[in-house]
Amino acid sequence: xxxxxxxxxxxxxxxxxxxxxxxxxxxxxxxxxxxxxxxxxxxxxxxxxxxxxxxxxxxxxxxxxxxxxxxxxxxxxxxxxxxxxxxxxxxxxxxxxxxxxxxxxxxxxxxxxxxxxxxxxxxxxxxxxxxxxxxxxxxxxxxxxxxxxxxxxxxxxxxxxxxxxxxxxxxxxxxxxxxxxxxxxxxxxxxxxxxxxxxxxxxxxxxxxxxxxxxxxxxxxxxxxxxxxxxxxxxxxxxxxxxxxxxxxxxxxxxxxxxxxxxxxxxxxxxxxxxxxxxxxxxxxxxxxxxxxxxxxxxxxxxxxxxxxxxxxxxxxxxxxxxxxxxxxxxxxxxxxxxxxxxxxxxxxxx
Amino acid sequence: xxxxxxxxxxxxxxxxxxxxxxxxxxxxxxxxxxxxxxxxxxxxxxxxxxxxxxxxxxxxxxxxxxxxxxxxxxxxxxxxxxxxxxxxxxxxxxxxxxxxxxxxxxxxxxxxxxxxxxxxxxxxxxxxxxxxxxxxxxxxxxxxxxxxxxxxxxxxxxxxxxxxxxxxxxxxxxxxxxxxxxxxxxxxxxxxxxxxxxxxxxxxxxxxxxxxxxxxxxxxxxxxxxxxxxxxxxxxxxxxxxxxxxxxxxxxxxxxxxxxxxxxxxxxxxxxxxxxxxxxxxxxxxxxxxxxxxxxxxxxxxxxxxxxxxxxxxxxxxxxxxxxxxxxxxxxxxxxxxxxxxxxxxxxxxx
Numbered sequence: 001x002x003x004x005x006x007x008x009x010x011x012x013x014x015x016x017x018x019x020x021x022x023x024x025x026x027x028x029x030x031x032x033x034x035x036x037x038x039x040x041x042x043x044x045x046x047x048x049x050x051x052x053x054x055x056x057x058x059x060x061x062x063x064x065x066x067x068x069x070x071x072x073x074x075x076x077x078x079x080x081x082x083x084x085x086x087x088x089x090x091x092x093x094x095x096x097x098x099x100x101x102x103x104x105x106x107x108x109x110x111x112x113x114x115x116x117x118x119x120x121x122x123x124x125x126x127x128x129x130x131x132x133x134x135x136x137x138x139x140x141x142x143x144x145x146x147x148x149x150x151x152x153x154x155x156x157x158x159x160x161x162x163x164x165x166x167x168x169x170x171x172x173x174x175x176x177x178x179x180x181x182x183x184x185x186x187x188x189x190x191x192x193x194x195x196x197x198x199x200x201x202x203x204x205x206x207x208x209x210x211x212x213x214x215x216x217x218x219x220x221x222x223x224x225x226x227x228x229x230x231x232x233x234x235x236x237x238x239x240x241x242x243x244x245x246x247x248x249x250x251x252x253x254x255x256x257x258x259x260x261x262x263x264x265x266x267x268x269x270x271x272x273x274x275x276x277x278x279x280x281x282x283x284x285x286x287x288x289x290x291x292x293x294x295x296x297x298x299x300x301x302x303x304x305x306x307x308x309x310x311x312x313x314x315x316x317x318x319x320x321x322x323x324x325x326x327x328x329x330x331x332x333x334x335x336x337x338x339x340x341x342x343x344x345x346x347x348x349x350x351x
Numbered sequence: 352x353x354x355x356x357x358x359x360x361x362x363x364x365x366x367x368x369x370x371x372x373x374x375x376x377x378x379x380x381x382x383x384x385x386x387x388x389x390x391x392x393x394x395x396x397x398x399x400x401x402x403x404x405x406x407x408x409x410x411x412x413x414x415x416x417x418x419x420x421x422x423x424x425x426x427x428x429x430x431x432x433x434x435x436x437x438x439x440x441x442x443x444x445x446x447x448x449x450x451x452x453x454x455x456x457x458x459x460x461x462x463x464x465x466x467x468x469x470x471x472x473x474x475x476x477x478x479x480x481x482x483x484x485x486x487x488x489x490x491x492x493x494x495x496x497x498x499x500x501x502x503x504x505x506x507x508x509x510x511x512x513x514x515x516x517x518x519x520x521x522x523x524x525x526x527x528x529x530x531x532x533x534x535x536x537x538x539x540x541x542x543x544x545x546x547x548x549x550x551x552x553x554x555x556x557x558x559x560x561x562x563x564x565x566x567x568x569x570x571x572x573x574x575x576x577x578x579x580x581x582x583x584x585x586x587x588x589x590x591x592x593x594x595x596x597x598x599x600x601x602x603x604x605x606x607x608x609x610x611x612x613x614x615x616x617x618x619x620x621x622x623x624x625x626x627x628x629x630x631x632x633x634x635x636x637x638x639x640x641x642x643x644x645x646x647x648x649x650x651x652x653x654x655x656x657x658x659x660x661x662x663x664x665x666x667x668x669x670x671x672x673x674x675x676x677x678x679x680x681x682x683x684x685x686x687x688x689x690x691x692x693x694x695x696x697x698x699x700x701x702x
Contacts, residue, residue, distance in 0.1 A: 151612045164549065164557035198515065198600040206515040206597045231604035234612040246557045249549040250601055253582035258609040261502045261585040262645070266617070269641030270634055279633025283620065286627045290620030294613070 018048045019331045022104035022113035025055030026082045027120020029317050032056075035119065036063040038323025043073035045324070048331060052077045052113060054104040079103040085316065089123030089162075093131055101125065105132040108309035115310035115330035117301065119318040126162045129304045129311045136339060138346040139306035141166065143174045143245075144313060145181065146252060146302035149294040150236030156182050156191075157233075159245045160252050160302065166244035168212040171195070172219060176345050177305040178240040179222045184336040185303075185329065190223050194238035196247055197227035208244060216242070221345055259294070300325035303333070306342060310334070369399045370682040373455035373464035376406030377433045378471020380668050383407075386470065387414040389674025394424035396675070399682060403428045403464060405455040430454040436667065440474030440513075444482060452476065456483040459660035466661035466681035468652065470669040477513045480655045480662045487690060489697040490657035492517065494525045494596075495664060496532065497603060497653035500645040501587030507533050507542075508584075510596045511603050511653065517595035519563040522546070523570060527696050528656045529591040530573045535687040536654075536680065541574050545589035547598055548578035559595060567593070572696055610645070651676035654684070657693060661685070 023039055025032045032055060039051040050073055053060050057078040064074070081099035083092040096102060101120055105128045107113040116133075118125050126144065135142055143159030158178040159166070175193050182191040195216060197205045202213055204227065216224045228238050233251065243251070270280040300322060301314035310333050314326050374390055376383045383406060390402040401424055404411050408429040415425065432450035434443040447453060452471055456479045458464040467484075469476050477495065486493055494510030509529040510517070526544050533542040546567060548556045553564055555578065567575045579589050584602065594602070621631040651673060652665030661684050663677050 151615065162549075196601065198513075198597055209597075229604055230601040231608040231611075233605065234608040246549055246560075247598065247601055250547065250581040250598055251605060253580055254584065254602060254605050255609055257582040257585040258606055259613060260582075262610060262613050264502065265641050265645055266638065269638040272637040272641075276634045276637045279630040282630030283627045283634065286623040287617065287620040290616050290623075294616055 018050050019115065019334045020050040020052065020113045021327050021330050022052045022054055022077070022107045022116045023323070023327065024100045024104055024116070024118035024120050025053040025060050026079070026100040027118040028314070029119075030319060031119065032059055032063050034318065034320045035323055036060060037067075037320035038318075038327065039074060040064070040067040040069050041320055041324040042327035043069050046328060046331065047073075049073065049327060050075075051327065052104070052107065054079050054107070055082075055100040056080060077103060077107070083121050083124045085121045087121065087124070089121060089127040092121070092124050093128045101128050102132065105129070105311075108311070109133050113309075114334045115312060117312045117314065117323070117326045117330065119301075119314045119316055119323065122313060122316075123162060125311060125313050126304065129307050133307045133309050133311065136306050136308055136343050136346065138349075139177075139342070140173060141170045142304050142306040143170075143177065144302050144304050145174075145178055147186075147299040148233065148241070148252070148255060149299075150234055152236030153293075154186070154299055155233065155236055155239055155241050156186070157241045157243070157248055157251060158305075159243065160248035161245045161304070164244060164246040166208070168208065168215055171208070171212045171242055171244065172215050173306070173346060175216055175219065175222050175224070175240065175242045177342050178242065180338060180341045180345060181303065181305060182239050184338060184341065185332045188239050191239035192225045192237075193222045193240040193242060194225050194228035196230065196233075196241060196243035196251070198229065200227050200229065202226070212242075263291075300327075300329040303329075306346075308339070310339070369401050370466065370685045371401040371403065371464045372678050372681050373403045373405055373428070373458045373467045374674070374678065375451045375455055375467070375469035375471050376404040376411050377430070377451040378469045379665070380470075381670060382470065383410055383414050385669065385671045386674055387411060388418075388671035389669075390425060390678065391415070391418040391420050392671055392675040393678035394420050397679060397682065398424075400424060400678060401426075402678065403455070403458065405430050405458070406433075406451040407431060428454060428458070434472050434475045436472045438472065438475070440472060440478040443472070443475050444479045452479055453483065456480070456662075459662070460484050464660075465685050466663060468663045468665065468674070468677045468681065470652075470665045470667055470674065473664060473667075474513060476662060476664050477655065480658050484658045484660050484662065487657050487659055487694050487697065489700075490528075490693070491524060492521045493655050493657040494521075494528065495653050495655050496525075496529055498537075498650040499584065499592070499603070499606060500650075501585055503587030504644075505537070505650055506584065506587055506590055506592050507537070508592045508594070508599055508602055509656075510594065511599035512596045512655070515595065515597040517559070519559065519566055522559070522563045522593055522595065523566050524657070524697060526567055526570065526573050526575070526591065526593045528693050529593065531689060531692045531696060532654065532656060533590050535689055535692065536683045539590050542590035543576045543588075544573045544591040544593060545576050545579035547581065547584075547592060547594035547602070549580065551578050551580065553577070563593075614642075651678075651680040654680075657697075659690070661690070 144161035145158040301312040304311040495512035496509035652663040655662040
């Protein structure tokens with residue numbers, strides 16, 4: 001079914017007028033309940049969104065019954081199989097042809113959907129993106145780029161994917177793609193790009209960083225500001241944080257871990273006796289509001305950049321809010337023609 | 352001046368009865384005030400400690416005047432030069448022969464002191480340790496191993512030094528040395544050793560981790576428990592966290608950064624209005640107590656392991672408490688014959 005046929009079925013509006021998202025209804029810890037709710041929230045917020053809920057039709061239909069929404073905006077696409085988080089991704093993608101991930105990615109590949117959003121197996125989403133949807137010509141490696149909460153707002157951490165042991169040319173492309181995403185999707189003018197390093201000086205770093213640094217310095221398409229030490233990442237000193245995936249994974253997960261333990265420690269302190277319990281009641285609403293700015297789910301999922309279509313990976317523990325925000329994020333991505341901009345920028349360098 | 356002469360000067364007690372620490376009186380943001388205070392606190396707590404305050408004699412003498420302590424326990428060793436944090440370390444060590452760091456390390460080298468403690472330039476301490484004091488025979492690379500606060504207590508992060516791009520054999524030695532330190536200095540029986548990775552499965556990781564994993568699995572001297580994801584480090588899931596220095600530096604500094612920003616965010620929330628300010632007053636003492644367990648300075652500095660003598664690097668911002676704790680840490684290190692244990696363990700593998 002081509003996108004042209006889809007748009008006719010949806011009432012004759014042209015594709016340009018709406019963004020179509022294929023949503024993995026079976027992926028993540030809270031599927032299908034929170035995923036379906038997120039889809040409904042998104043279409044109820046925005047008339048320019050269409051969602052295809054991909055997964056077991058009967059289950060999705062039953063979930064959907066409780067909601068009120070414009071029937072034109074949500075369709076169900078049946079997919080009988082589910083890829084589990086623990087499955088080896090390459091095998092799963094190859095064998096489970098009728099899984100929600102493979103079926104939904106097929107829709108993006110054929111142009112029947114603009115984007116794919118999933119809270120399911122990270123491995124399968126990363127492998128599927130490359131194998132089923134494919135890279136933009138010239139892109140060497142598609143990076144996974146989550147937003148990190150910072151003191152000032154948020155920064156894009158690029159790459160946190162599954163492909164470790166990157167080369168300098170990969171990191172330069174990450175810097176360019178991340179810069180385009182932050183400027184045109186997140187609205188940060190002339191975003192500051194920095195490379196993760198163990199000191200501020202140019203001569204510091206491991207072999208990869210030392211080789212990459214001068215290449216980034218020469219790069220005219222980005223606003224490169226030099227090295228960033230891990231200590232300064234949470235302060236928001238750069239908008240685009242470039243690193244290879246092993247380091248990126250450490251940064252992303254340690255962020256969550258340290259935050260989690262600190263919050264537990266604080267709660268422990270607050271529940272100590274009557275005095276602290278009263279104090280806790282007084283500060284709770286204000287504290288909740290301040291901490292909200294430090295909640296990554298506010299910003300939606302992490303894009304897998306450089307593919308022929310958009311793939312967004314949300315947390316495995318995503319609730320409706322993150323799913324909804326991730327769907328809405330796809331609209332800006334399409335409207336701002338991010339992939340065309342990436343294509344131009346990457347292919348220019350090859351000439 | 353040999354240690355034999357020193358012990359005679361100190362009243363005829365044998366070296367085995369006390370631990371002598373050469374302390375860099377000029378290093379760190381709070382030198383010499385907090386360093387001198389830390390030395391006095393240490394000798395007033397423990398009769399089995401001798402401290403040589405190394406630095407500008409006149410300044411140290413003036414600082415010392417305000418304190419009461421056993422004059423036998425503290426001596427001043429003059430060193431006119433100071434190595435600044437920004438100086439290129441190799442050059443500084445070579446040229447500033449009369450700096451506090453070079454003079455104090457000379458004392459360890461010649462056996463006039465058991466240990467060297469400094470809050471000064473990390474680079475100079477790391478370079479000086481290798482060049483001036485030298486490695487234990489068979490140790491390929493001396494790792495810097497700070498303690499990280501965790502939910503359960505603390506873990507040793509090994510390596511956070513300046514030598515990046517490590518080889519698998521280095522990481523195996525780090526695991527062994529870290530294990531000995533945690534068991535015999537920190538008192539953790541049969542410490543759990545894990546390697547930092549991007550997933551729990553054995554087949555995950557970058558080239559270095561994949562090569563190191565089977566070597567650690569085979570290693571009979573340690574209690575290897577497999578991979579640890581960064582998210583689980585703050586929860587204290589392992590006692591010895593093995594990684595190469597680039598990753599270690601990211602972990603250490605991000606810990607500080609995320610903690611710092613979260614505490615700022617919380618304070619911001621608490622200072623919002625009258626209601627929250629009253630709440631803050633009620634919870635403050637309890638919160639302070641709970642957060643104390645998350646304060647790395649409680650545990651003293653980071654040892655640079657595998658040298659012919661002990662070198663301990665404390666934070667640049669160290670106050671008297673951390674200096675004092677670092678000095679006391681040296682006693683256990685000596686008493687437990689850590690270097691002999693490292694020597695045995697490393698040299699056994701070579702046979």
